[in-house]
Amino acid sequence: MAAQLLQQVGQIGIPVKDLDRAITFYSDILNLPLLFQTDRMAFYDLNGLRIMLSLPEKEEFAHTSSVLYYQVEDIQAVCKELLAKGAAFSGEPHVVTRMDNIETWMAFFTDSEGNTMALVSEVSV
Template sequence: MEIRNIGQIGIPVKNLERATLFYQNSLGLPLIFNTDTMAFFSCGDQRLMLTLPEKEDFESHSSILYFSVDDIHTSYEKMKSEEVIFIDEPHLIAKMDHTETWMVFFHDTEGNIQALMSELST
């Protein structure tokens, strides 16, 4: 067996309609299709699946998604205008050689923590 890549990333939600609007409108991700219990979005080469958990065990587990953007400050301001709730402000995480890594964390409508990140050449 050889794992080639990640096929999709699942995000548990409590209210599918509210979460779909957030990921579509506030984050600007294209909706691929949806069902009564799931919504699928395109994010570059990845597919995100918002899902009403099938079992109680899956209700509170989520990974932090780091959405890569070219200009973290502009994206931060645009998303703030869309009423996205940020935990902090864009900040420098690391500087390696001629690259700076910047991040900022926010909540989606379902209480999951997500992030924006930019890698800038200096």
């Protein structure tokens, strides 16, 4: 059997339309630590996973990203905090599945650039 080539996700690129507006959202609303920025990109750290915001180099890359699921402990409290900071949720936190004694809760929101994001929390019941 061949050895596994891919080890882990090290960076996720998120296309943005307005870099300054996106930096404000990711810094002030999501409270992610900014590692560094250039005139076309900004890099954040999420517990070892790098989030790269970038102005698309070509039109073919100018679209919203895949859904990012941010793991949180207390989804109700995090939703309340993000709402207070101006995040736009598409609905309330809700159970999406239950396996044995664990419920998986999710809440979806958009960033300043129209990219869909989600909070996810696994709750013991």
